[in-house]
Amino acid sequence: MKIKQLFSHNETYLMMIVIVFSLVLTIINPVFFTLENMFDLLRSSSGTAILAVGVFLVLLSGGIDVSCTTIAIAGQYISVNVLIASGIDSIGLAFLISILIGVSLGAVNAYLISTFNLPTLITTLGTSSLFHGLLLEFVGTKAVNVGDLPESIKAFAKVQILNINRPDGTSYGLSIFFVILVAIVLVTWIILKYTMIGRGIYAIGGNREAAKRTGYNVKKIQFFVYCYAGLIAGVMGVLHLSLIRYSNPTYLVGKELNIIAAVVLGGTKISGGSGTLTGTLIGVALITILEKNLILIGLSSYWQKFFIGLIIVLGVTITYAQNKISTRRNLAMRGA
Amino acid sequence: MGSAVFSLKRLKFKNPKNKVLFIIMISIVLVMSIAMPSKFLSGINIQSMASQFPEFGFLALAMMLAMITGGIDLSVVSIANLTGVIAAMILSGSLDNGMPDGTAIFLAIVVIIAISTLCGLMNGALIAFIGVPPILATLGTQGLFMGIAIVLTKGHSISGFPEQFMVIGNNNFLGIPISFILFIFAAFLVSTLLTRTKQGFSMFMVGSSPVVSRFSGVNNTKVLIITYMTTAILAGLASVIMISRVNSMRPGYGTVYLLQAILVVVLGGVDPDGGFGNVPGLIMGIFILQLTQSGLNILAFSPFFKKFMWGFALLLVMVLNHLLQKRNDKKKILQKKNNIVVTE
Numbered sequence: 066m067k068i069k070q071l072f073s074h075n076e077t078y079l080m081m082i083v084i085v086f087s088l089v090l091t092i093i094n095p096v097f098f099t100l101e102n103m104f105d106l107l108r109s110s111s112g113t114a115i116l117a118v119g120v121f122l123v124l125l126s127g128g129i130d131v132s133c134t135t136i137a138i139a140g141q142y143i144s145v146n147v148l149i150a151s152g153i154d155s156i157g158l159a160f161l162i163s164i165l166i167g168v169s170l171g172a173v174n175a176y177l178i179s180t181f182n183l184p185t186l187i188t189t190l191g192t193s194s195l196f197h198g199l200l201l202e203f204v205g206t207k208a209v210n211v212g213d214l215p216e217s218i219k220a221f222a223k224v225q226i227l228n229i230n231r232p233d234g235t236s237y238g239l240s241i242f243f244v245i246l247v248a249i250v251l252v253t254w255i256i257l258k259y260t261m262i263g264r265g266i267y268a269i270g271g272n273r274e275a276a277k278r279t280g281y282n283v284k285k286i287q288f289f290v291y292c293y294a295g296l297i298a299g300v301m302g303v304l305h306l307s308l309i310r311y312s313n314p315t316y317l318v319g320k321e322l323n324i325i326a327a328v329v330l331g332g333t334k335i336s337g338g339s340g341t342l343t344g345t346l347i348g349v350a351l352i353t354i355l356e357k358n359l360i361l362i363g364l365s366s367y368w369q370k371f372f373i374g375l376i377i378v379l380g381v382t383i384t385y386a387q388n389k390i391s392t393r394r395n396l397a398m399r400g401a
Numbered sequence: 402m403g404s405a406v407f408s409l410k411r412l413k414f415k416n417p418k419n420k421v422l423f424i425i426m427i428s429i430v431l432v433m434s435i436a437m438p439s440k441f442l443s444g445i446n447i448q449s450m451a452s453q454f455p456e457f458g459f460l461a462l463a464m465m466l467a468m469i470t471g472g473i474d475l476s477v478v479s480i481a482n483l484t485g486v487i488a489a490m491i492l493s494g495s496l497d498n499g500m501p502d503g504t505a506i507f508l509a510i511v512v513i514i515a516i517s518t519l520c521g522l523m524n525g526a527l528i529a530f531i532g533v534p535p536i537l538a539t540l541g542t543q544g545l546f547m548g549i550a551i552v553l554t555k556g557h558s559i560s561g562f563p564e565q566f567m568v569i570g571n572n573n574f575l576g577i578p579i580s581f582i583l584f585i586f587a588a589f590l591v592s593t594l595l596t597r598t599k600q601g602f603s604m605f606m607v608g609s610s611p612v613v614s615r616f617s618g619v620n621n622t623k624v625l626i627i628t629y630m631t632t633a634i635l636a637g638l639a640s641v642i643m644i645s646r647v648n649s650m651r652p653g654y655g656t657v658y659l660l661q662a663i664l665v666v667v668l669g670g671v672d673p674d675g676g677f678g679n680v681p682g683l684i685m686g687i688f689i690l691q692l693t694q695s696g697l698n699i700l701a702f703s704p705f706f707k708k709f710m711w712g713f714a715l716l717l718v719m720v721l722n723h724l725l726q727k728r729n730d731k732k733k734i735l736q737k738k739n740n741i742v743v744t745e
Contacts, residue, residue: 190660191715194709197709198711201703326544329540367552368548374547375541378538381527
């Protein structure tokens, strides 16, 4: 790719911001730029990144999904409870249950949105309240402690694909979470790039009416998008459980806006039809670095919300100001 | 509305949705009064219902204004938190201990209005000048404003306000909670703004179609900025009632109100796509929510069940609205077809 072409992409600028930010962090605290911290960041942010892929797909189709975190926690909490109740200690079963729940809850979103043509933000706000209410009322509110957690789930978090020994004999490595993230990103990329349904997602996000008249089945595509987002949320639920080794049905809920923010920062248009997976991942990187590393530069965690808000405001301001300027320039050129 | 006793048909509503809301509201009141007359119809219950919703009612009024222009304001609760925290700092004397109570209260209210106006100006500028979609702009400022509130308090709560200030949230005037009177007054002002002023009319125009309104000579930018400033001021005023009611302020207070505000606004007949909505409808929406909530409280339902109910109600209302709309459209098309036949 030519350099000039590189600079016409939003992702390039975003990546530069991430790099500059990392450099500043490294200068202030050299701990930041160590392989160990990087691996740790990858491990702890895999969940967010996976969820972001689902949200990205929904945004791409011209919708918005604020129920993803609720679906993730529902999948997690129900699957861990089933595992404990049945006595079957299997990570595979946990994933299976969580994914099934994710897909079915996603299908509820999909049904409401595609059949009744409802505004997606308000629909998913409604369903997230509905799902969470049901979960807390009928499944339970009691947190599952590490002691009660099935062994396979605890063991899963320790699986590493790359192991590096420290001089003192202990070791650290790249977690399996990263592999799952890569797999999901790859599958999503293939769907978007090589399948009709993937092209359809871009099409209905760009112009629904036009996509409909071209012959895309808008309802089917919307159904796929929300179910896929549900599936991804289900996977994330189990990863999150395995990572923090604790399941509290009130966790995660409320973090959805951060994830949407990461995707939007990554250059995905909120009106749909435009955005890339690379951008989404860089957006997640930026938000994660902000979230997890403020403490490294000596700022207390209560600055987190402020900085994330500030970054979103700045990010969208720059993007839309650029849009406005370029539209004006185009109009002026056409006028002349 | 005395005619309601005789016949519902004689009741005239400008908006057909309001008639449906009115019937729902009356039915809930009837059902609850018959099911548990001693608890539901007691003076204490009515008084406590009237004092519970105003803080949230202000947020709903705010949300309605943004939605009428086709936008949304996700930052209302954060604005209320930010202004609430700053007012709490002034009132509790943590900024200047020597201030007399009267001065502190006056200063706090002035500061609330000033800061919320600034917040609204920021939202409005992002949306109207730069062209950021309202949902994104307010998503960002939501974090930003709440972030400032958290940084200011370092996450702790602030309490201990002057006695006179607490009157607003806790006392009654002739048996009516003062906060309720304030809410009705604000609702009246908002209704006047929407139905009797040029700004109000322009807001509906912008909400229906920004392009048409622009070509009709409406200054969209100005209309939107004023809208988001008004929205923010209403959100700021909600914080006055919030902090005076509970005598303390903790950043993060009232985050559940965001969903509820959107819920009642949609329930009250405001179109999320903009262009439609009225204050009487919204007030009935709020009453329905409050009545149901009190009913569920009396029946000792858990807060989780209520959460479920709200989500369910929101979805139900939207689906019903959609089906109603579809039926109306079909009717219109049929009518048009018939007219064509007649004229031919």
